[in-house]
Amino acid sequence: MSFAEAFRMAVQGVLVNRLRSVLTMLGITIGVAAVIILVAVGHGSAVAVQQRIENLGTNVVTIMPGFSFGRGSGTVQSSFTQLTLKDVKALQDPSAAPDIKSVTPVVNGSVTATFGSASYSPNQFVGTTPSYEEARKSPVEAGTFVTADEEAQHARVVVLGQTVVSNLFGSQNPLGQTVKLNGISFVVIGVLTAKGTNGFQDQDDIAIAPLSTTQDLITGVTGGLSQIVIEAKSSGQVDAAEAEATSILTPKHSSNGVANFRVLNQASLLQTTASTNHVFTVLLAAVAAISLLVGGIGVMNIMLVTVTERTREIGIRKALGARRSDILGQFLSEAVLLSIFGGVAGVAAGLVGSRFKIVGVQPAVELYSVLLALCVGVAVGLFFGIYPANRAAALRPIEALRYE
Secondary structure, eight states, X not given: OOHHHHHHHHHHHHHHTHHHHHHHHHHHHHHHHHHHHHHHHHHHHHHHHHHHHXXXXXXEEEEEEOEEEEEETTEEEEEEOOBOHHHHHHHTOTTTOTTEEEEEEEEEEOOOEEETTEEEOOSEEEEEOTTHHHHTTOOEEEEOOOOHHHHHTTOOEEEEOXXXXXHHHTTSOOTTOEEEETTEEEEEEEEEOOXXXXXXXXXXXXXXXXXXXXXXXXXXXTTOBSEEEEEESSGGGHHHHHHHHHHHHTTTSEETTEEOEEEEEHHHHHHHHHHHHHHHHHHHHHXXXXXXXXXXXXXXHHHHHHXXXXXXXXXXXXXXXXXXXXHHXXXXXXHHHHHHHHHHHHHHHHHHHTTSOBTTBOOOOOHHHHHHHHHHHHHHHHHHHHHXXXXXXXXXXXXXXXXX
């Protein structure tokens, strides 16, 4: 029997019991769609996290003050460090740190901003220098960022994030307006480009002022720096920049040889996050693959029923000269056909479902997941169709003809 004849008979077999065939294909459809959607959710989550980290700069190392613990005179002693502008100057030495591009001191404070009758407290208030704009990927959408002259002159100027602007000014243009921060007048010189949330906080809920002004009027100069942001010359020099910064700061900020400051390497964080998300995506795909297994069992179940129902037909065909391979090809083709139809419908459902946000994540479809899900769906149908097809092909003509 030719392939065309086997295909024709398989189509007839599928169409004879349309409802049963549709329900059988539904198992494969759900499995294929689940694989595509869940892999897309995992990949979309990874892309979102990666973008958030990249928004903070992938060639950035952040130094933060911290505690260290050690033993002295028989007791446990703790030591806390304060980062200062002297540390910033030491890190800016190109001979000691050739892989460092820029060093940005940062202080964090808390302010209440008022404009007219509107009042708002930004989630972040940052005092820093001009290099912060590039290091932290915080460009302005309108106006200008803090300049070196404004920093040197202790100018009372401020750059606002989009969230702060909308809460204070509404639809008004904030540039050139005077706002009061803790009752002190500041002129708005710039509005930052929107960055959205990073998963933990609103990155647009921020106000930035010159470091000198912030220390004079908001935080004071005795509290030290909240952090030092180090930008490496390239993403490939981040580890070297971290090592240079650590070697420069450790002699001044250590207790019993243990550094009492913390280092956050954005590149390492990005790699760790990518690895974690890959494991998460594989786990989601494995869970979804169970649906494909269940769908395959459904195909096997229906094909066994079909073989039982058509036993006399098989006997008649064998009596008329049909070979074992003809019967095997007929029922195997029917099982594969159900899987192909179910797989194609599953791909369509998966692509449509991936257009909608799921638990706040915008799925990102991967081509390999579509092809893999479709191929596995067809393979599952083929695998689970072999036993029923073999059973049909093995029937003896005389026994099949006697079957009632």
